[in-house]
Amino acid sequence: MPSFRPFTSEELKFVSSFKSGELVAETGSSILMEGAHSAHLYTVLSGWAFRYKTLVDGRRQILNYLLPGDLVGLQGSVIGEMDHSVEALSPLVLCVFQRDRLDELFRNHPGLGFDVTWLAAREERMLDEHLLSLGRRSALERAAYLLSFLCERAANVGMGGKGTTSLPLSQQHVADTLGLSIVHTNKTLRRLGNMKLIRWHDRSCEVIDVAGLREIAGWEGAGERRRPLI
Amino acid sequence: MPSFRPFTSEELKFVSSFKSGELVAETGSSILMEGAHSAHLYTVLSGWAFRYKTLVDGRRQILNYLLPGDLVGLQGSVIGEMDHSVEALSPLVLCVFQRDRLDELFRNHPGLGFDVTWLAAREERMLDEHLLSLGRRSALERAAYLLSFLCERAANVGMGGKGTTSLPLSQQHVADTLGLSIVHTNKTLRRLGNMKLIRWHDRSCEVIDVAGLREIAGWEGAGERRRPLI
DNA sequence: CGCCCTGTTGATCTTTATCAACTATCGTGG
DNA sequence: CCACGATAGTTGATAAAGATCAACAGGGCG
Numbered sequence: 362m363p364s365f366r367p368f369t370s371e372e373l374k375f376v377s378s379f380k381s382g383e384l385v386a387e388t389g390s391s392i393l394m395e396g397a398h399s400a401h402l403y404t405v406l407s408g409w410a411f412r413y414k415t416l417v418d419g420r421r422q423i424l425n426y427l428l429p430g431d432l433v434g435l436q437g438s439v440i441g442e443m444d445h446s447v448e449a450l451s452p453l454v455l456c457v458f459q460r461d462r463l464d465e466l467f468r469n470h471p472g473l474g475f476d477v478t479w480l481a482a483r484e485e486r487m488l489d490e491h492l493l494s495l496g497r498r499s500a501l502e503r504a505a506y507l508l509s510f511l512c513e514r515a516a517n518v519g520m521g522g523k524g525t526t527s528l529p530l531s532q533q534h535v536a537d538t539l540g541l542s543i544v545h546t547n548k549t550l551r552r553l554g555n556m557k558l559i560r561w562h563d564r565s566c567e568v569i570d571v572a573g574l575r576e577i578a579g580w581e582g583a584g585e586r587r588r589p590l591i
Numbered sequence: 592m593p594s595f596r597p598f599t600s601e602e603l604k605f606v607s608s609f610k611s612g613e614l615v616a617e618t619g620s621s622i623l624m625e626g627a628h629s630a631h632l633y634t635v636l637s638g639w640a641f642r643y644k645t646l647v648d649g650r651r652q653i654l655n656y657l658l659p660g661d662l663v664g665l666q667g668s669v670i671g672e673m674d675h676s677v678e679a680l681s682p683l684v685l686c687v688f689q690r691d692r693l694d695e696l697f698r699n700h701p702g703l704g705f706d707v708t709w710l711a712a713r714e715e716r717m718l719d720e721h722l723l724s725l726g727r728r729s730a731l732e733r734a735a736y737l738l739s740f741l742c743e744r745a746a747n748v749g750m751g752g753k754g755t756t757s758l759p760l761s762q763q764h765v766a767d768t769l770g771l772s773i774v775h776t777n778k779t780l781r782r783l784g785n786m787k788l789i790r791w792h793d794r795s796c797e798v799i800d801v802a803g804l805r806e807i808a809g810w811e812g813a814g815e816r817r818r819p820l821i
Numbered sequence: 822c823g824c825c826c827t828g829t830t831g832a833t834c835t836t837t838a839t840c841a842a843c844t845a846t847c848g849t850g851g
Numbered sequence: 852c853c854a855c856g857a858t859a860g861t862t863g864a865t866a867a868a869g870a871t872c873a874a875c876a877g878g879g880c881g
């Protein structure tokens with residue numbers, strides 16, 4: 362069952378009519394907030410963002426990152442209410458879909474409906490791996506996993522540099538993803554730096570040796586090649 | 592957009608033709624293994640199970656629990672390979688679907704296709720909350736969250752007792768879900784026991800005060816009422 | 822200039838892991 | 852019948868990982 366296939370002309374026609382506009386957001390701006398009803402459905406056209414949840418006292422957990430091609434707001438569109446927030450990590454361009462036509466998509470374009478499910482299953486896999494990381498990997502392993510994971514994702518959408526890749530993150534983002542304090546995160550990243558696997562610049566991480574990171578993490582990569590793009 | 596609706600007679604006819612049999616499993620038996628290709632697609636008819644991943648050195652992380660009505664093996668069916676394993680927590684009955692007819696489901700029964708996506712989005716929500724738990728809650732909060740979470744899920748499928756609910760888990764399962772050592776898990780559960788919120792029996796947890804657990808966890812519950820059942 | 826944000830580092834405290842020893846229960850084979 | 856090992860749970864002592872506190876450096880920007 363191939364996950365990536367060329368769109369039929371019918372599908373292309375529908376997809377372009379399905380779009381209702383574009384949304385441009387600056388670094389740090391909120392795209393969607395937890396609890397919002399009638400959330401829109403988007404895809405990322407360019408840029409980086411992340412999804413997160415917070416506890417009442419302010420502790421924040423980053424759940425996953427959003428890169429070009431990713432759906433944003435599917436939970437809200439399907440279930441009716443967002444239970445997480447989304448924020449831009451870089452200048453971001455989103456394609457806005459008409460949420461109330463999602464049932465039309467399933468009705469008239471089953472291939473696209475399948476693609477949406479495929480994307481949801483893919484998100485589930487990433488969350489599974491993140492859970493394994495938070496639950497059972499050490500701080501160093503977690504950091505190595507996260508950075509190699511983001512590197513692979515960037516490479517999959519053509520955002521990897523030749524040789525090294527730059528990730529637009531602050532150490533606070535890394536800490537909130539790994540479930541660590543910011544101080545300990547700093548010391549852990551420093552260790553990776555001392556091993557010549559990464560170099561930290563202001564609000565960005567240059568990954569020098571992805572294979573080295575993967576080895577520390579004990580992670581083989583998701584090995585994703587082809588995927589549907591809505 | 593209602594998430595639960597009566598099936599049309601067409602859908603009912605398809606769903607029953609879609610089934611290819613039942614699978615009965617004993618407590619502790621493996622249903623699906625990581626890496627399996629051409630995995631089947633199932634739903635749980637009765638009993639409890641859990642999904643998990645392991646690192647090469649054996650560290651195990653439980654990702655989520657499976658109760659009646661849950662889909663099993665969707666990732667494998669949609670993407671083509673399982674990346675986690677599934678094991679029965681109690682005597683378990685599964686309904687086996689014909690995986691190769693999944694595209695037919697999307698093509699001819701868009702409402703059912705939407706329901707599958709709805710279930711995937713729901714799984715995503717649960718994983719989001721688990722991530723928040725592992726990343727940002729303390730051991731006591733995590734344990735309280737897990738037990739109240741399982742209690743709510745049991746109640747949603749009519750498996751809650753009147754007053755108290757019994758969860759068929761060992762402390763090892765709890766430890767592997769919370770990302771804690773078994774010794775620390777034991778001490779943490781003991782604290783919940785001393786607060787009269789739970790009572791631990793042999794390989795099962797009796798939840799006495801769900802509201803108390805939720806308060807400790809700082810969790811309001813998923814508040815799920817209606818859902819599609821395939 | 823001064824302030825805020827990001828990153829850095831050392832000292833100390835807390836949480837959680839590890840180690841070890843012990844109890845109770847259950848099923849199996851002698 | 853008992854001895855045996857295997858599985859679950861319990862508890863205290865100690866070690867390690869990570870959190871918290873505090874102080875400081877550099878850059879950007881009002």
